[in-house]
Amino acid sequence: MPLARRLLVLFAVCALALTAACGGSDDEPGTIILATTTSTYDSGLLDELVPRFEERTGVTVKVIAVGTGAALRMAGEGNADVVLVHAPEAEAPYVASGDLVGGRLVMTNDFVVVGPPDDPAAAASAPDLPAALTAIAAGGRFVSRGDDSGTHKRELALWATAGIDPAGLSREETGQGMGATLTIASERRAYTLTDRATYLALRDVLDLAVVVEGDARLLNVYHAYLVNPDRHDGVAAKQAEAFVAFLLEPATQGLIGRFRVEEFGRSLFTPAVESPVGGG
Amino acid sequence: MEAIWDGLVEAFRLIFRGDGELFSIAGRSLLVSGSATALAMLVGVPLGYLLGRARFPARTLILAAVGTGMGMPPVVAGLVIWLLLVRSGPFGGFELIYTKQAMIIAQFLIATPLVIAFTAASIQALPARLPDLLTVLGAGRLRTLWLLAREARLGLLAAVMAGFGAVVSEVGASMAVGGNLVGDTRVLTTAIVTETSRADTERAIAYGLVLLAMAFAIVAVLTVVQQRSPR
Numbered sequence: 453m454p455l456a457r458r459l460l461v462l463f464a465v466c467a468l469a470l471t472a473a474c475g476g477s478d479d480e481p482g483t484i485i486l487a488t489t490t491s492t493y494d495s496g497l498l499d500e501l502v503p504r505f506e507e508r509t510g511v512t513v514k515v516i517a518v519g520t521g522a523a524l525r526m527a528g529e530g531n532a533d534v535v536l537v538h539a540p541e542a543e544a545p546y547v548a549s550g551d552l553v554g555g556r557l558v559m560t561n562d563f564v565v566v567g568p569p570d571d572p573a574a575a576a577s578a579p580d581l582p583a584a585l586t587a588i589a590a591g592g593r594f595v596s597r598g599d600d601s602g603t604h605k606r607e608l609a610l611w612a613t614a615g616i617d618p619a620g621l622s623r624e625e626t627g628q629g630m631g632a633t634l635t636i637a638s639e640r641r642a643y644t645l646t647d648r649a650t651y652l653a654l655r656d657v658l659d660l661a662v663v664v665e666g667d668a669r670l671l672n673v674y675h676a677y678l679v680n681p682d683r684h685d686g687v688a689a690k691q692a693e694a695f696v697a698f699l700l701e702p703a704t705q706g707l708i709g710r711f712r713v714e715e716f717g718r719s720l721f722t723p724a725v726e727s728p729v730g731g732g
Numbered sequence: 733m734e735a736i737w738d739g740l741v742e743a744f745r746l747i748f749r750g751d752g753e754l755f756s757i758a759g760r761s762l763l764v765s766g767s768a769t770a771l772a773m774l775v776g777v778p779l780g781y782l783l784g785r786a787r788f789p790a791r792t793l794i795l796a797a798v799g800t801g802m803g804m805p806p807v808v809a810g811l812v813i814w815l816l817l818v819r820s821g822p823f824g825g826f827e828l829i830y831t832k833q834a835m836i837i838a839q840f841l842i843a844t845p846l847v848i849a850f851t852a853a854s855i856q857a858l859p860a861r862l863p864d865l866l867t868v869l870g871a872g873r874l875r876t877l878w879l880l881a882r883e884a885r886l887g888l889l890a891a892v893m894a895g896f897g898a899v900v901s902e903v904g905a906s907m908a909v910g911g912n913l914v915g916d917t918r919v920l921t922t923a924i925v926t927e928t929s930r931a932d933t934e935r936a937i938a939y940g941l942v943l944l945a946m947a948f949a950i951v952a953v954l955t956v957v958q959q960r961s962p963r
Contacts, residue, residue, distance in 0.1 A: 483827075485830065490929075494929055494930055496930075514830045514913055514916075515911075515913065517912075529819075530819050530820050531818045531820055531824075531829075628929075629929050631929035631930055632929050653930070654930070654931045656931075657931040657933075684820075685819075686819050686824065686825070686827075
């Protein structure tokens, strides 16, 4: 049937067109995929830093903002070139397996427990962090990230410190990023654990106040790692190395320390050079 | 209520001030979803024509499969394309992940079943002997196809609208395979997600309005073409 042949030809042309439309980006000079956490992204920090690196080096950085767990998994499968993450315990296995190399401390900030300003569970008056969590467990609602992110991992670790099984709580998991989770906690008059940067960035539109802060267990540590080019094909090692070096430059570290200071009257991130945990 | 009003006012200000970011994102939405719809038409119309006219054993099964594809959640299409295009995936070597091309492929996958189903239905609605009749009347093969397309234009244009409407409004696939990269793969829907999570409601509303206006403009043009009398 000639019609069928005509259609076949048309189909082949379309297939070709599709292939042609998709072959474009092969010869791009330098592109790296940075898998990172939603907190570095939602706070706007990477919007500030990445364009400077791109302008200077001509390397395009594709920032994929996912939870730390997902970012590490992407790196472990060679689907990223560099990661910026904040869950040291979760990072360790990837370092041990050799998937991640060249780990460097980039910056720190801290987690805070936030909740309704009237603090219905009276968590703010608790003597320490475990006691505050116990109070929340007894008298409040808690909203969890539930997305295997660094913040989620820390939250689970904190419940364990307080000897509480989160499964038995009035606790809901959003499965979403920090910004969305804060909004949900605010609307539902619930408590949540957040990094300070995202909380400050969104504070004006949230009905949430800081309930617990300053505990050593709330320190939030950001490391950058290179995906090991010896273990994964296609990793742009040179560009990735240049990016990590850029993050650690004094000028960049200064930018991190000054990021949105004027707006909030305090820094959102402490650069590695001044951080309490020392260089890594 | 006040937040909604403020948002609308600010949104209109962004639109009429000619906000560069807004227009470049809207243009990208149009480019990606327009290309995906065009490719879906190129592939879907011939396949739909075959399914509508030809009779072969697995035909009903294929029609059912296409119908299922119409209801495929975009995020599933996104997941499939992500797994295929990601570096460790079978087509990772093409380095297409987190590009507009990847988004076009995913949206193509979403739109094609819609185009096939609408085309098949509109071809089947034509009298079965129409092609023979046209041939008897002296129309060549190409002319016959053209006349058939004219007769089926209600359904074919509905196919374009359904396909474009589905892909321009989807967010899951674009987010997964495009990565929502500023100035590169951020489209209206993924920008709305970002601005919402950053609590910039005004921008989110502005993007939403532009998305609606764009969809309306395109569907309006197609509807005018569709409803025009054939002669």
